[in-house]
Amino acid sequence: MIRSHIASPATSPIAADVTSPSDSPVGRGASSRRQFPNATVLLGAAMLALVGFAKPALADEAHAMHMQHGHGGEATAIGEPGVDANATRTVDVDMRDTMRFSPATLTVKRGDTVRFVVTNNGKIRHELTLGTAASLAEHAKMMQQMPGMSHAEPNAVTVEPGQKKTLVWRFTQAGTVDFACLEPGHFEAGMKGVINVR
Numbered sequence: 001m002i003r004s005h006i007a008s009p010a011t012s013p014i015a016a017d018v019t020s021p022s023d024s025p026v027g028r029g030a031s032s033r034r035q036f037p038n039a040t041v042l043l044g045a046a047m048l049a050l051v052g053f054a055k056p057a058l059a060d061e062a063h064a065m066h067m068q069h070g071h072g073g074e075a076t077a078i079g080e081p082g083v084d085a086n087a088t089r090t091v092d093v094d095m096r097d098t099m100r101f102s103p104a105t106l107t108v109k110r111g112d113t114v115r116f117v118v119t120n121n122g123k124i125r126h127e128l129t130l131g132t133a134a135s136l137a138e139h140a141k142m143m144q145q146m147p148g149m150s151h152a153e154p155n156a157v158t159v160e161p162g163q164k165k166t167l168v169w170r171f172t173q174a175g176t177v178d179f180a181c182l183e184p185g186h187f188e189a190g191m192k193g194v195i196n197v198r
Contacts, residue, residue: 078130078177079197081154082113082170090115095159097122099186101179104193112197113170120159126181126191129156130169136180140187156182171197 093116094102108114118128129136157165171177180192 077132077173078155079169079171079173082115082168084115084166084168086113086170087115087168088112090117093118093128095120095122095126095128095181095191097124099181099189099191101128101181101191101193105196106193107196107198108171110171110174110197113168116157116167116169117164118157118159118167119164120161123161125158125160125183126186127156127158127183128167128179129153129182130167130177130179130195131155133176133178136178136182136187136192140180140182143182143187144184171195174198 089108089112091103091106091114095118096102116128120126129139131139155167155169157167159165174197177195177197178192179195180187
C-alpha cells in the first residue's frame with residue numbers, strides 16, 4: 001500500500017505563522033508579522049545550488065581563457081596549424097587504453113607540415129594535444145577539474161573509441177614539441193610523447 005503525505009500548514013517545512021493586524025498585541029494598524037522558520041535553510045540551499053551550477057560554467061570559462069592564451073602563445077613556440085594540402089608527411093598515431101601512444105617518439109624537419117592520422121583503438125576517449133612539456137603538465141592539472149571537456153583547438157584532437165581524426169601541424173622551429181592525452185588521469189599515467197624538430 002502506498003501512502004502519500006500532504007503537509008498541513010502546521011507541519012509544512014515552509015509554513016508561515018501569520019498574525020493578522022487585529023490579532024497583534026500592538027493592535028490595529030500594526031503590520032503583519034511573518035515568520036519563516038526554514039527561510040534561512042532554504043536560502044542557504046538556494047545559494048549552494050547556484051554555486052554548484054556556477055562552478056562548471058566558471059571552469060568552462062577558465063578553460064576557454066587557457067585555450068586562448070596558453071595555446072595561442074604556444075603556437076609560435078611549437079609551430080602553427082598546417083594546411084592539409086601542403087602536408088609533406090603523414091604519421092599514423094595509435095592510441096590504446098594502455099595509456100600509450102604509438103609511436104611515442106618521432107623526428108621531423110623544421111618547416112615540415114605533418115598530417116597526423118590519430119586512431120583511438122581503445123574503449124575510452126583519448127586525445128592528442130601538441131604543446132610544451134610545461135604547458136601540457138599545467139593543462140593536465142586543469143583538466144582534472146573538468147572531466148568530459150574536449151578540445152576544439154588546432155593543436156589538439158579528441159577521439160572517441162573506434163574513431164579516427166586528423167591533425168595537421170607545421171613545425172616552424174627546431175627543438176622539441178611534446179604531445180599528450182589530457183583526459184583526466186591519462187597524462188599522469190604516462191600517455192605522452194615527444195617530437196624532435198631538426
